[in-house]
Amino acid sequence: xxxxxxxxxxxxxxxxxxxxxxxxxxxxxxxxxxxxxxxxxxxxxxxxxxxxxxxxxxxxxxxxxxxxxxxxxxxxxxxxxxxxxxxxxxxxxxxxxxxxxxxxxxxxxxxxxxxxxxxxxxxxxxxxxxxxxxxxxxxxxxxxxxxxxxxxxxxxxxxxxxxxxxxxxxxxxxxxxxxxxxxxxxxxxxxxxxxxxxxxxxxxxxxxxxxxxxxxxxxxxxxxxxxxxxxxxxxxxxxxxxxxxxxxxxxxxxxxxxxxxxxxxxxxxxxxxxxxxxxxxxxxxxxxxxxxxxxxxxxxxxxxxxxxxxxxxxxxxxxxxxxxxxxxxxxxxxxxxxxxxxxxxxxxxxxxxxxxxxxxxxxxxxx
Amino acid sequence: xxxxxxxxxxxxxxxxxxxxxxxxxxxxxxxxxxxxxxxxxxxxxxxxxxxxxxxxxxxxxxxxxxxxxxxxxxxxxxxxxxxxxxxxxxxxxxxxxxxxxxxxxxxxxxxxxxxxxxxxxxxxxxxxxxxxxxxxxxxxxxxxxxxxxxxxxxxxxxxxxxxxxxxxxxxxxxxxxxxxxxxxxxxxxxxxxxxxxxxxxxxxxxxxxxxxxxxxxxxxxxxxxxxxxxxxxxxxxxxxxxxxxxxxxxxxxxxxxxxxxxxxxxxxxxxxxxxxxxxxxxxxxxxxxxxxxxxxxxxxxxxxxxxx
Numbered sequence: 001x002x003x004x005x006x007x008x009x010x011x012x013x014x015x016x017x018x019x020x021x022x023x024x025x026x027x028x029x030x031x032x033x034x035x036x037x038x039x040x041x042x043x044x045x046x047x048x049x050x051x052x053x054x055x056x057x058x059x060x061x062x063x064x065x066x067x068x069x070x071x072x073x074x075x076x077x078x079x080x081x082x083x084x085x086x087x088x089x090x091x092x093x094x095x096x097x098x099x100x101x102x103x104x105x106x107x108x109x110x111x112x113x114x115x116x117x118x119x120x121x122x123x124x125x126x127x128x129x130x131x132x133x134x135x136x137x138x139x140x141x142x143x144x145x146x147x148x149x150x151x152x153x154x155x156x157x158x159x160x161x162x163x164x165x166x167x168x169x170x171x172x173x174x175x176x177x178x179x180x181x182x183x184x185x186x187x188x189x190x191x192x193x194x195x196x197x198x199x200x201x202x203x204x205x206x207x208x209x210x211x212x213x214x215x216x217x218x219x220x221x222x223x224x225x226x227x228x229x230x231x232x233x234x235x236x237x238x239x240x241x242x243x244x245x246x247x248x249x250x251x252x253x254x255x256x257x258x259x260x261x262x263x264x265x266x267x268x269x270x271x272x273x274x275x276x277x278x279x280x281x282x283x284x285x286x287x288x289x290x291x292x293x294x295x296x297x298x299x300x301x302x303x304x305x306x307x308x309x310x311x312x313x314x315x316x317x318x319x320x321x322x323x324x325x326x327x328x329x330x331x332x333x334x335x336x337x338x339x340x341x342x343x344x345x346x347x348x349x350x351x352x353x354x355x356x357x358x359x360x361x362x363x364x365x366x367x
Numbered sequence: 368x369x370x371x372x373x374x375x376x377x378x379x380x381x382x383x384x385x386x387x388x389x390x391x392x393x394x395x396x397x398x399x400x401x402x403x404x405x406x407x408x409x410x411x412x413x414x415x416x417x418x419x420x421x422x423x424x425x426x427x428x429x430x431x432x433x434x435x436x437x438x439x440x441x442x443x444x445x446x447x448x449x450x451x452x453x454x455x456x457x458x459x460x461x462x463x464x465x466x467x468x469x470x471x472x473x474x475x476x477x478x479x480x481x482x483x484x485x486x487x488x489x490x491x492x493x494x495x496x497x498x499x500x501x502x503x504x505x506x507x508x509x510x511x512x513x514x515x516x517x518x519x520x521x522x523x524x525x526x527x528x529x530x531x532x533x534x535x536x537x538x539x540x541x542x543x544x545x546x547x548x549x550x551x552x553x554x555x556x557x558x559x560x561x562x563x564x565x566x567x568x569x570x571x572x573x574x575x576x577x578x579x580x581x582x583x584x585x586x587x588x589x590x591x592x593x594x595x596x597x598x599x600x601x602x603x604x605x606x607x608x609x610x611x612x613x614x615x616x617x618x619x620x621x622x623x624x625x626x627x628x629x630x631x632x633x634x635x636x637x638x639x640x641x642x643x644x645x646x647x648x649x650x651x652x653x654x655x656x657x658x659x660x661x662x663x664x665x666x667x668x669x670x671x672x673x674x675x
Contacts, residue, residue, distance in 0.1 A: 114579040
């Protein structure tokens with residue numbers, strides 16, 4: 001479905017966007033030739049640790065920062081040099097940035113007032129948006145008189161009221177407690193669905209990104225490392241950073257062997273050979289790294305064939321799962337996630353075990 | 368039960384007594400330093416004036432108060448409105464208002480400029496703003512006189528370049544007083560406005576830009592309302608000393624453009640009419656209090672919304 005959406009004109013098309021401060025040796029590169037295409041009506045997430053450039057990118061789309069190089073196309077029109085008030089894009093700020101001298105309604109109606117809407121129309125739209133965020137009872141309150149979660153909803157309503165073509169959300173849920181955050185994640189998805197507005201969401205929380213997004217761009221050090229659906233990002237990470245940042249991964253150093261028909265296989269230091277498919281942009285080298293998710297590895301039953309021999313180092317019981325921390329014979333740590341069943345044979349520390357890998361469990365990394 | 372209530376009452380009584388005793392020194396100081404002198408001035412305003420200044424003690428008269436607004440006709444001894452005094456009142460109030468507006472117009476951009484600098488350069492700018500306080504007011508005022516008098520720097524420069532053929536009369540005009548007052552009270556506007564702008568969350572400015580507000584509208588709808596407490600404080604700090612200003616109007620305005628401060632001084636000096644001078648002083652106090660009351664009340668109603 002996302003493919004079909006993407007086939008139309010892109011809502012946002014970021015082309016070779018760079019931002020650097022200073023010059024010469026002291027030059028700091030905040031964004032390094034970033035290119036991203038965001039489809040209409042997509043829930044797109046920029047994911048990365050703090051300082052990775054995701055907020056800088058968002059601020060440039062909003063118009064608070066200007067790129068040193070590159071283009072930002074909004075439905076084909078370059079907006080990179082326009083001031084924020086000339087862009088049909090609205091932002092939900094991390095700190096909400098609600099106007100303290102206005103009521104909830106005045107806050108929500110501010111954008112419409114600036115756009116020159118007539119009073120009755122503003123009122124109608126404010127009521128409509130208040131309903132969307134389920135805040136109708138509080139419309140005449142001062143923003144200092146409502147809770148953090150309610151302020152969050154007002155900030156959302158304020159940004160949605162002018163019907164922007166794209167809504168930017170800068171870590172909007174980070175100030176909420178766990179339960180409220182979970183609730184708002186669902187609410188955000190619902191609102192995006194109901195309004196049909198393209199959402200660009202910035203977060204450092206990988207779980208949040210995986211549950212909410214249509215597609216995710218993983219960023220680090222001002223570069224985009226991988227763009228894909230949550231499934232692709234999780235199951236087929238292409239770089240060491242992506243594999244480590246999203247979920248847990250076992251990283252194994254290996255040698256690369258190419259067969260006559262061009263297929264690649266990885267020779268692990270413990271001797272096992274696993275067939276792998278190279279990611280886009282992979283440069284064949286003598287040595288590489290493969291990533292294996294803990295849940296894609298299993299403990300081999302007695303007499304069953306296995307790829308990796310290891311000894312148990314630690315057993316962490318997690319309720320539905322057990323994490324079995326093992327050490328391969330070459331000294332590399334390896335974690336196996338095992339779903340707990342009724343008649344499992346208890347493991348003991350120091351026990352010798354065999355590890356079996358699911359088909360396609362190993363992902364060759366680009367790093 | 369009754370015993371317990373009795374003890375509780377006794378404790379409260381003792382507590383109240385202790386509070387009064389503890390605040391005694393402060394209350395005494397306030398009485399001696401503020402209330403008592405005012406009472407003396409009020410008393411003097413109600414007595415008969417002495418022949419060589421001072422007053423005739425315990426001989427009461429309302430002449431001092433009558434002179435504030437009225438004057439006796441020299442020929443038929445009837446009372447008429449004192450145009451001269453009213454003109455001075457009007458000049459004092461209008462010059463103070465205009466000065467307040469001028470300092471605001473000049474001071475707000477200055478404060479905004481400083482508040483948006485980096486942490487380090489902010490301190491330098493603030494220091495520069497306060498430098499005039501280090502020099503005596505009289506000296507600074509004479510320096511302005513030196514600039515604007517007929518043979519002063521501005522006039523001689525303009526004459527040399529042939530831009531004017533005869534010196535412009537700038538000294539001893541209302542304009543000169545205005546320049547002087549604005550110059551002197553400018554820092555008193557900048558500092559409080561800076562204090563409130565410094566606290567302003569610039570994310571709010573960004574949010575307003577994001578919501579289609581142009582620069583001018585951001586200033587009008589966001590920055591000005593949120594810096595109102597500073598603007599109110601600055602206006603009060605400028606208006607009050609302005610209306611009673613003495614040195615500046617005296618040095619730059621000369622004898623023609625008199626303000627309330629000079630009129631009061633005259634009564635205690637040359638005119639030797641202490642009751643009238645006292646009455647004028649009290650009048651000035653009341654005018655200032657009324658202005659404050661109106662202003663603060665206005666500010667309070669719209670300022671309540673800024674509480675975080």
